[in-house]
Amino acid sequence: MTRKWIYPVLLTGLFALLIHLSLPAGCVYGSTTDWLSQHTALAETIRTAMREQHTLLPAYLPLGGGSNGFQFSYYGYLRPDILIGCLLPAVPMYKIVIAYALGGCLLSVLLFYLLLRRHRLSGFDSFMGSVLFLTASCFFHTHRQLMFVNYMPFLLLALLSVKKSPRRMPALLPLWMLLICLHSFYYAPACFVVIGWYWAWLSGRYFFKPWFVSCALGGFLAFALLLPTGLSLLEHRRASASGDAGLTTFFEDFQSLLYSSYGLGVTLIVLYLVVLGVAIRKYRAVSLIFLLLFLWGGISYLLNATLYARAKILMPFLPLLLLHCALILSDLKNGRVSFRLWPFPLLFAVIFRYLHKSYWTLVQADFLFLLAVVLLAMAVSEDRAEASEGAAPVAGSGLRYLLSRFAFLCLLIMPCLFFLRSASKEKFVTQADMDAAIEKPALTLYTDSLYRYDSLVHPLVNGNRDASSVRSKSSMYSSVYSNEYSRVYYDYLKTPVQINNRLAILTANNPFLLNFMGIRYLETSPSQVPAGYRVLWENDTMAVSENESVLPMAYLTSDTMTDTLFNRIKGWEQAEALTRTTVIPDEAADSSTISGKSSSEKEEGWRTKIRYYQPLWSSKEIPATVQLAASGDAKNRSYDLKVTRDSTVILNFQTPVQEQLLLLRFDVANHTGKAVTITINGVKNKLSAPGAAYPNGNGTFQYQFLSASVDGVADSGQGITKLKIKLPKGHYTLKNIRFGLLDASVFQEKAWTAVEALDCDTTKNEILACKASADTDCWFVTSIPMQKGMKLYVDGVATELYTVNTAFAGAKLPAGEHEIRLCLTPPGMKAGIAISGLAGLVWLAILAGRGYRKIRR
Template sequence: MMKQSEDKKIEKLQTMIFTGILVAVFVLLIRLVWPDGCFYGSTTDWYNQHVTLAETIRNVCMQERTLAPSWISLGGGSNGFQFAYYGYYRPDIIIGCLFPQIPMTVLIPVYALSSYLAAVLLMQLWLRMKGMTPYAAFFGSMLFLLAGCFFQTHRQIMFVNYMPFLLLALIFLEKRRFALMSISLTLIYLHSFYYAIACLAVIGWFAVGMLRKEDVRGRRHLLFQGVTSVILSLGMAMLLLLPTFMTILEHKHSGEKATTWVDLVMPNIKNLLYDPYGLGLTLLCLYLLVLGLRVREVRWQCALLLVGSLFGVASYVLNATLYARGKILMPFVPVVIYYCMQVFQKIRKGETQWRLWPLLIFAVIMLTQRNQEWFAWVTLDGAILLTIVLVDLILRKHAHLTEEEEERQSLYGTGMFRYIGLFVMPFFIYLGAAAMEGWQGIPNAEASQASGVNTEQTMSTDTDQSLGAGVVWHTGTENGAVSDTDTDTESEQFTEEELQAFCGNRLYRCDKLTDTKKECNALLFYGQQSANMYSSVTNPLYQNFYYNVVKMPIQINNRTALLEERNPLFAQLMGERYILTTENKMPSGYSILQQKGRYVIAENTDVLPIAYTTADCISDKQFASLDDMEKMTALSRYTVVENDRQKTVKVSEMDEIALPGLDAEEVSRDKQIQVTPVKNGYRITATESGVLRIPLDPDMKNGTLYFRFQVENHTADPVVISANGRRNKLSGLDAPYPNENNVFSYMLKEKGRDKYISLKLSAGTYDLTDIACYRFPTTLFQKKQVQSATLLPEEQWNKNSVLSCAITAGEDGYFVTSIPMQNGLKLYVDGKVTKLEKVNTAFAGAKVTAGTHTVDLQFEPPGQRYGIMASLLSVILFGIWAAGTAIRNRTRE
């Protein structure tokens, strides 16, 4: 008894020491990867989507006093649950609402890092509960801490922010505290419902193991409690899950790369090793899983984990058959590490031995990959593992232990310091991945602000307008240095109040033409109407209108980022009356309303309002028969309606502008660019990026040109071509969400400033064919016969109203909006429900009779009401079940 008590004290002391080491390594690791002068976040998805949308969601939540806004005025006006993935009901957003003075750029990193550390410590606790020695639990927790998937804490935070709650669910499952497990599962869904299926699969994995150890009666009880816990957890989260599921069914998810049989049956080691978009473990874990095939107690578990991680079938199923990407396997990191530690613990206790044959197999496989850029790193990882294995085998062979030492080794294992070297590669691989990150710099008093919003104000107010208005940030480089930007004085910066005063008319939209990728999800002020958005769930009608009808350029790898660009047709149809930009980027038709330094608020009074009436229409049937150029001119003159009785109208054609060939003498190009004629076009061979200039007729009148060509890529790399500053991109072969942008379109020649079409060409080999340039007849805008709606006072708006106005129609015609058509919209004309019809290919409208009417367009997210009811009912049932279980357990005791 004395010895057992002493051993327990030693174990507690070891656990405390190991916990301190884990915390210290965590602090050191974060300090090393986090550059000075930067937020703990990426310039990629962390800023463009996750944090910016979290700030927007928080601001709308606070204004509307709700945790789940039904409507957000991004993307022309969208179901709020299109953005649910980015923060609805998430605890950090709720905390943000309670502390509005803290910017989300600060709050989210603090929450993410706290969750990360909590997950590491819970991992240690769970491994101890699963029978690991203090050292084995520490060893596994260290591998967990260094797993590459936690790269996502500063990139795609929802890939890992559920991890502490997954571990809590596993702990409560082990303790059979099913009520607490149910709460933990609910928190998983609220943090990242995308990973719900994978997390439930992890819970099910260990639940099956528990069931195998029970008798018939025990299995029934365990199964009933476990299934009840899962069902109630889903029910309690239904206020989020049901409306989000309905929204995803209706709208378009990110266009993933098509899954092939090769993706399903060919092994992909990146799912398990190194890649931060997989489990991100190292060669040691693969070795221990392979070695586990010889250990009877864990043989089938190791086999399943190897097959599931190396082949795409498991990823495909867990991703609900969307694609076979390894990122869905991240919840299995604790599972893999647990079985690896079981094998490792048996090695330390002498119950099994290190084997060299797995390393020989790895070496043979690696020799076939010696031309890969990562070959040296994997070889070094294997060399370190081989060295430590050989050292351990030698030390064991020459060890002369007393009987007492042998007994202690069989209980606790061999010495611990000989294995420390196994952390070297995980540590450096983690640092290496972070060094390649584009870190998001912190603005300071001298930082240039693309929108002109006061930096000092944005860091102290309750709306964090540094996000809302799109600051040009100091961006950290790989070594943590800070790059320079242009500087502006405070007198050149617009305040939120000024922006709202100039651009607050809710019958028109206000958008930005500065850093559009960073600003597309930001709202400058509550009530701003924006045509842009960047979300993984996109309205397919609006997306088709955006890219295929009005020919907005596709600027990045996917089509889900609806980014602002100078396009007079789009601005006209979407009511973009106000533009926040620099003077040199001001589009044709806009005049300066207010200027501060380089930055201006510009206005175009000729654009259409968000809502109007018209009888000047073209049928959708005739519109569908037109070619692309005719469709654009038709939209500039008429409103497209679903009416077969609509008379056929005359559609103007664009005048084609003659351009010299790309190989002509008058076309200048940089020396690294070679142009070769091919059928219907030219082949571009560029050793590095450069510029090609096509001269325009100097006598050409001012106006807007529509310039386009087709692109055929002959390499695996993306093709990026900017024409006079307007960017188009064709994604590369490896893009996970290919944009399939084979036709590059541009609107050019504004205010007569352009003497050339200046093409900035990316490096590569690709063909440009069917090159054509047309004059866009902007005078047609002035011939469109519409009568603007008049907004009603906001106190007269219904709770669900997205637009409430008075309209006048001189004759029977159509009520037209530029609000995208979607389920949940309901139109009331003079208090009566009126059938909505699709107008202009993508938007909500309706037939109206001549006269004056009041119109109220309302929105309620499909499924939201039933989701709330299901959650309330589940909470009541959960309370009854939890109380009944507690009373039953107390009675038994």
């Protein structure tokens, strides 16, 4: 092995060792949170859609009732690992994602080593800088939020291209910028800024024109992705996080720089070098810029498109930061500048803000270890300086040289320990969990595309996983979603909120939801099959059941009420109204389509069938771990709960609830900093902790329990005999408790006529194809969310679409036999493809022109 390969091989070995030590035995390299529920699940779903729709840019995905695919483009549209997955359909997508993430991380480390070498650093100095790069805790996201770091190899290739050709646009730079956009368009602006800063660093004022042209070409090459995605972002909601968000935010503890995996995650050695650089003339300006960047949150706020001041957006600055530090460290090692002790009081003032962190001991060790190494390096440096002044070498100078090298290598110990500490905080997916997540039931279902297939087994994990190639899902988990659809799901149908945020639209055992969204097939545990469903298949952990009585995704009806009347009713009555009738726009209403269940606006209005009542209990089982203090009268009683550990309370009904939908609602006031999760009869509601990144604001818990015999499918026959309430440890108050009853027959009350799915090949952008027979003029109603770019064709003629049930696509339909096709072409997709093609031609012309001029010379 030649000397030039020694350090790259050492870096590869250290990378493999750290990954091995990070991953617990029996686990898959990925987290149980975002990696499993979003990144791998969506990668699999996107791959399936690409193959089925025969396109690299699927117009829609079968999630969230049927959604514009560009709501999910952040998770992999045109990303190389998913394109590779299309060529290897037999390989589980999660394995390809893991290999690609780890390969990209290692490639980033080696490219950063090459960048340092191009700056004329020695192999040893470049090795030290590369270890600091490798151990940055932001690479924690190779197994969590992939897009936080998966652009890094292409950012480094861009920097290397600029280094090679700083006076004009490098030939391949637009390609690297395109790949940055495809991997993480959210981080692309910050990456482009980093490239521009580096270019200015190298060539001064000559950088702007070639940088601007490169950014324009790279961005326009990615317009097939960026334009429809941007228009989708403008149409749909993009949730913001809690906390400070603005130009006045400051990171006083340098959390943007130190330790955190949601910042750059480096250790004190980096901050020491940046602070020391302020005292060195040639490094002063850059050091001051970095200090401003990591101290003032306003820059993060602007780079985050003013959503919030979060340090995660600064991760692309890691290569420039560590290049700056490596240059200073090289000068220190070679005696061109000297170590100083004056930064340590400032460092101590910073780390003192970590006093109450769980890793305070490790932070102290980082400070003390850095101080000891600097003192050793200073001592060795002084001896070396004395030796250089005399004619004869000082005895033991070889030992001092080894001590110097040892001192610098010791600087790498704490970064490795913090890297392992970050990984130790991850909850990795076990192989058993992964096998369960991708398990497919061993049965063949009736392939009617007018119904949905959802899962109550780990709803977060399965929310984005396409269980069937011919059915859609009501669930989805993306930061971009339809606010109207979410409002129907949670506010009108009263679906329980099960996790810390409402970004995830998750299936729950809510009879209103299951019926309204056409969830005919349902995965549950064998003991939690909802009333009205019959088991088709089961094993020890899963059951697949069917309810033939739910509404289809599309049907005909004249049973309607107006938007104005719907907006006048509140609470459970909104869920009841959506179950019993269809809500249509006021301007489209007429006497032939107004249901008899609602009288005219000038009369009494909506006629509800919900009966409010106060249950009587035969017994109450309350453990000693639950301290309960009641207040208020019988109708407005509040309960202050102090629960010393997770406990279960059982309330037994004096008279079982049979053939009824039991409704329960109460408000929760949380008196601690922890989340409150209350599960009743298997149905979970959660109020997130006040400091959660995306607080769900779920202060009112809603539950619906069905005990019924629906179309011959019966429960155990005993009805609802008790409420089994699982309470978490904590202090909280339950108030405004209300019960209601609604006859189970409500789910058969809506008058509707079935449509028939067309048995033919669909086009790439066709969501629904069916034929319908209407005896009279009526409404064609779907539970597919209304979106821009939708077009409805009735017998081949474009027909006006209306928003029905406040969020879904529908239309007026005349009497007769009709063939109906609902299509979705995402806004901007065709224009984006055309712009990308044009940018590609311009780029090729530039390359051809350069080649021609080179040949002439």
